Amino acid sequence: MPNHTYKMTELVGSSPTGIEDAINNAVDKASHSVHNMRWFEMTEVRGHIDAGKVAHWQVTVKVGFTLND
Known part of the structure; x- marks a missing residue:
């Protein structure tokens, strides 16, 4: 398995x-x-x-992705 370097970005859905x-x-x-x-x-x-009543949901997520070689 190769080593990976990840970058994170924050999203709100x-x-x-x-x-x-x-x-x-x-x-x-x-x-x-x-x-x-x-x-x-x-x-x-x-x-x-x-x-x-709850009318709408909002979540913050951190997403990790690998960098291109």
């Missing part, structure tokens, strides 16, 4: 349906411009409350 969709939205959008993504770490969860 959102979704009206849940945390998992918010993460997937962030990773999917980033995949169009960030290549070689390998892992993520969720660091924050926030939400918007409307009329006493």
Whole structure:
């Protein structure tokens, strides 16, 4: 297995349906411009409350990707 050097970037994703969709939205959008993504770490969860109910989820994720040779 070769040695890897990783770089991390921080993303914020959102979704009206849940945390998992918010993460997937962030990773999917980033995949169009960030290549070689390998892992993520969720660091924050926030939400918007409307009329006493959770209306929207927002998550901050750190995404690690390998650098090109």
